[in-house]
Amino acid sequence: MPFIKLTRLEQKRFGAVLLCIFCAVGAWLFLALNKKYPYTVQTELLYKDEPQGKAFKALQPDTVDLKVEGTGWQLLFARLRIKPPSITVSLQKLNSRSYVVLSEQLEQVNRQLETSQKVISIKPDTLYFDFSRRTNKRVPLKLVSKLSFVPQFGISKEVTLTPSYVNISGPHEELEKIHVWHTDSLKLDEINKNIDLRVNILKNPISNVSIYPANVGVNIPVDEFTEKTIEVPLSILNNKEYYDVKLYPKKVSIVILVALSNYAKADEDQLKAAVDLNEWKVLKHNKLSVKITKLPEFSKLVSITPNSVDFIIEK
Numbered sequence: 001m002p003f004i005k006l007t008r009l010e011q012k013r014f015g016a017v018l019l020c021i022f023c024a025v026g027a028w029l030f031l032a033l034n035k036k037y038p039y040t041v042q043t044e045l046l047y048k049d050e051p052q053g054k055a056f057k058a059l060q061p062d063t064v065d066l067k068v069e070g071t072g073w074q075l076l077f078a079r080l081r082i083k084p085p086s087i088t089v090s091l092q093k094l095n096s097r098s099y100v101v102l103s104e105q106l107e108q109v110n111r112q113l114e115t116s117q118k119v120i121s122i123k124p125d126t127l128y129f130d131f132s133r134r135t136n137k138r139v140p141l142k143l144v145s146k147l148s149f150v151p152q153f154g155i156s157k158e159v160t161l162t163p164s165y166v167n168i169s170g171p172h173e174e175l176e177k178i179h180v181w182h183t184d185s186l187k188l189d190e191i192n193k194n195i196d197l198r199v200n201i202l203k204n205p206i207s208n209v210s211i212y213p214a215n216v217g218v219n220i221p222v223d224e225f226t227e228k229t230i231e232v233p234l235s236i237l238n239n240k241e242y243y244d245v246k247l248y249p250k251k252v253s254i255v256i257l258v259a260l261s262n263y264a265k266a267d268e269d270q271l272k273a274a275v276d277l278n279e280w281k282v283l284k285h286n287k288l289s290v291k292i293t294k295l296p297e298f299s300k301l302v303s304i305t306p307n308s309v310d311f312i313i314e315k
Helices: 008-034 072-077 104-112
Strands: 034-050 052-057 063-072 084-091 100-103 118-123 126-150 153-155 160-162 167-169 180-192 195-200 210-214 215-220 222-237 244-248 252-259 274-275 289-293 300-305 310-312
Touching: 084 104, 100 104, 126 153, 126 215, 160 274, 180 195, 180 215, 222 244, 222 289, 289 300
Parallel strands: 034 084, 126 180, 222 274
Antiparallel strands: 034 063, 052 126, 063 118, 100 126, 126 167, 153 222, 160 215, 167 210, 195 215, 222 252, 244 310, 252 300, 274 289, 289 310
8 A cells, every 4th residue: 555645844734733633632631630520439437526435336337438529630540549548527426316427527527638629428428326335344465576686685584564454445245255455566676685665556446445555565675695504303204103213314414595694593493304104104115205394484495415314113
């Protein structure tokens, strides 16, 4: 198929026509996208002004659809950047009734949005709540952590939380299911000294249960660890027939990793080792393996020498 050849003058005219078309389309798009259009976004509900002395439970999900009036630009990018991510509604009316009408709070909701956005309606418009008597309960708090230490360092004593419990308030049937509460995850690396900081309490997924306090103090004692060798006499387990058992040797050497601050305290009284006579009676072993039955707190076993012993039984 032969190409259409245009003169230089015709090429200039054709280019001018294309430029005019592009400018017209661009101007139309600009004007169209600057106009106001209604569009729908889903957002999360947050509550304030909760009724005192009442425990409530929402009878619908804590998400609503907002019908928002905004520009075409906002409509174009609504799926990429939803605004607002959440809105706050007042529950003050629950002091006199069991439902909240969101259309009554449109003015307050619109104050939370960008000035170029306006909520026209909310679906569902009415939120219903179930009420029960509010009770209180105290539950222990558990630290959620992922810690890594510089080599030779570790936790030397018990980790303490201040306070070690939280107070929860809500419906009795909800509180009966809760027996422990957790902190937010604490992640620390390359630890080589004591940790003393505050950690937030895990956010409450149940809207009608409140938690106090919002954060707690965490103290993690950290120390350098070193090896210590301790000789420990062996005891005998499961000698129900009271056999006269001779062990060779009678003592074993145990090497443990212990914190420098606890080095002097780690002694024979804090260590126990034993052999189980059932290895001979049941398993017919000709040697008895050594088992550690007690270790100092926050210490680690390195080795046992020997890890099995000879024995003679006199009936």
